[in-house]
Amino acid sequence: MNFTNSKTLSSRPWSILAVVCVFVGCMGFQRSGKAASLRLGDMCRLKGQEINTLQGLGLVVGLRGTGDSDAAPTARALSRMMQLMGGPMALDSLGQLDLRDVGDAKNVAMVFVTARIPAVGSQNGDLLDVSVNAINAKSLEGGYLMMTPLLGPRADNPTVYAIAQGPMRLTLEGPATTATIQGGAKMEATVPAAFEQDGQITLILDRDFASFDNTQRIEDEVNGLLALTLGESGRFSNRYSSSAATQGGAQAIDQLHVRVQIPSLYRENPIKFISLLLNLQIQLASHSSRVVINEREGIVVIGKDVEVAPVLVTHRNLRIEAGGVGGLVGVNDKVSEKDTAKLKNLADALNALDVPTSDLIAIIKTLKRKGDLYGEVVFQ
Structure with a gap:
């Protein structure tokens, strides 16, 4: 209308x-006598299946005179990289790298590099897209990201999860100081998406569905599912309903979280239980x-x-x-x-x-x- x-x-x-x-x-x-319903999997996600961000500081070379100007951190990083790669670098009277050799480099820029691990996790060898943002450079057009180690979101963890490098492309709508590298980060470690802890899973509702009413509805529906067991015909039957309630249960924690105990029947195959759970139809509250x-x-x-x-x-x-x-x-x-x-x-x-x-x-x-x-x- x-x-x-x-x-x-x-x-x-x-x-x-x-x-x-x-x-x-x-x-x-x-x-209408029939209330609207939605799959539980379309309303929530499992705790542990979150998008994680990797980050690092890197150097971009090959710019067209639009790099960092008179930036001491960039000069030190460039000198250190050249030294590690076997380049002949001059030393000052104190034995430190002489930054004057690279102080006038206009085609180099220090950048902030990020990559996102999807909610399902990532395996060793997977390729992730990379986002590159300039710190002081005027433009990243035509630049090449040198090999950059990517760490986790916690600065106190020195684990290198991925290595990023490659030619950059500017975004169409974005500024010239932001660029991307498709598949530019190679995972060096496996990051699993842990969804089970101590025989329990936790459902986290999307913000659009977060309410005390919806979490209570989910608790009731899941407990109803746990009181049923698949029969030989493939349909639900209640022949185990007397003991199913003691083997697992769902509890609404707040307007966002519902904790579900995996029944002993599915302890050896939690994936099957999660599949049944996420396909459960939930009656939605009317708006x-x-x-x-x-x-x-x-x-x-x-x-x-x-x-x-x-x-x-x-x-x-x-x-x-x-x-x-x-x-x-x-x-x-x-x-x-x-x-x-x-x-x-x-x-x-x-x-x-x-x-x-x-x-x-x-x-x-x-x-x-x-x-x-x-x-x-x-x-x-």
């Missing part, structure tokens, strides 16, 4: 001040009494059960009356205070009169502030 219209009411050629009395009836939507407003994009999403009290809305040269039993009525007609109208119908009436979305949002805000809108209003 589109509430947006470029016309404004003031642009109409009104010969006299017209008073339009539009009555918004309380004819609602017919409720039909919610209004979501995105003012920046001019989008209004109205749930079917959002109602408004009997009110009279005055909008410029219009009067819109909501409430009653349906149909078009005069302004002075009596309307029962017990009757409510659907906000969706009120929006339809405003849309029919070419009321802009910004004005609809303002009316919804006013109704909510007055306490005449029965539902939750969410602003994005």
